[in-house]
Amino acid sequence: MLSKDFWNDRAIRHGHTGHSEPFLYTFDQEARKFAVERIVSHLFTENKDKALDFGCGSGDFVRILKERFSFVVGYDFAEKVVEIARRDSDPRVKFTSEIKDLRENSVYDLILSVTVLQDLEEGELSSAVKELSLVLASNGYIIAVEFFVTEEWKSLNKENRVTNAKWMEILERNGITVVSKHSFYNPIEAPSASWNEYNRNFFLRFVRLFRYTAFARKIFLRKAREIIQKHRDVLGVENNTYYIYVLQKAANAD
Ligand SMILES: C[S@@+](CC[C@H](N)C(=O)[O-])C[C@H]1O[C@@H](n2cnc3c(N)ncnc32)[C@H](O)[C@@H]1O
Structure with a gap:
């Protein structure tokens, strides 16, 4: 980790x-x-009670979740990261680096994890999934934007990452089933038309010369949003190994 x-x-x-x-x-x-x-928005057509963003980073996804949920906990084990997330204060959001707050504020209708679980070692992943399943409501959902690898990938890249088969085994052990699995764009393995348009844009290529300025970032953001909304193609990309998992806790899994 x-x-x-x-x-x-x-x-x-x-x-x-x-x-x-x-x-x-x-x-x-x-x-x-x-x-x-x-x-x-497909999973929750009506507003719900509580959501948790596990490993919330600077809070981008908390801002999305608070549109649908009355109360959102943004948890991240790194204190300075949480301080940055807290700059955006809202009484309906609790940012914390204290693990005890996960239980105290449970139970959650949705738990989100974006590029967090993928970097844990097997034992840590197992403990984290167990903890998440404890604080998740019966029939509650987990959305996991995570990269788990095949055995082939592991031996080619010589990296000690958790395999997809092990991830599935850990989920099953904790009473969590896979509802759906959405392949997600990847700029190298599976570039989408939207990525290609963004990456090949001449104006953006020029702006990249000043990439570390606030002005350039503003332009990247505006163009990225515009192009992603135009193509709407970052989900369902073929020939890919990156997935977004929609998981659910079985009603009798406690
Ligand atoms: C790649 S960042 C992703 C942040 C955020 N989810 C996002 O997508 O913007 C991974 C985050 O997970 C947090 N993290 C890593 N391991 C964790 C753990 N075991 N428990 C809680 N947070 C963790 C890190 O501090 C970091 O903020």
């Missing part, structure tokens, strides 16, 4: 916990936000 210090340091340097390259990060994060928003 990457340490708290790693994430705190990244958040202090960039103002968020994502990729350090602003051009790539902006599109990637907007694509994830688009996909999560879409899945949440």
Whole structure:
């Protein structure tokens, strides 16, 4: 597992916990936000009570969840990261780095995890899923935007990552079933038409020369949103190994 210090340091340097390259990060994060928003609105047609964003980072997804849920907990184990998320205060949101707050504010109708569980080692992943299943309502959902690998990938890349088969085993052990699995764009393995349009745009190529300025970031954000909304194609990309999992806790799993 990457340490708290790693994430705190990244958040202090960039103002968020994502990729350090602003051009790539902006599109990637907007694509994830688009996909999560879409899945949440399909799952919950009416407003619900409580949601948890596990590993909330600087809080981008909490802002999406609070549109649908009366109360949202944004939990992240890294204290400095939570301080950054807290800059956006709202009485319907609790940002915390205290694990006890997860239980005290439970139970949740939805738990979201965006690129958090994928970086845990097997034992840590197992404990985290157990904890999440304890605080999740019966029939409650988990949306997990996570990268788990095949055995082939693992031996090719020589990285000690949890495999998809192990992930499935851990979910099953905790009474959590897979409702659906949505393949998600990836700029290298499975670029979407939207990514290609963004990446090849001449004006953006010029702006990339100034990529670390606030002005450039503003332009990246505006263009990324516009292009993603135009194509609406970041979900359901073929030939891909990146997935967004929609999971559900069985009614009798407590
Ligand atoms: C790649 S960032 C993603 C942040 C956020 N979900 C997003 O997509 O903007 C991973 C985040 O997970 C947090 N994290 C990592 N391991 C964690 C754990 N075991 N418990 C809680 N948070 C964790 C890190 O501090 C970091 O903020």
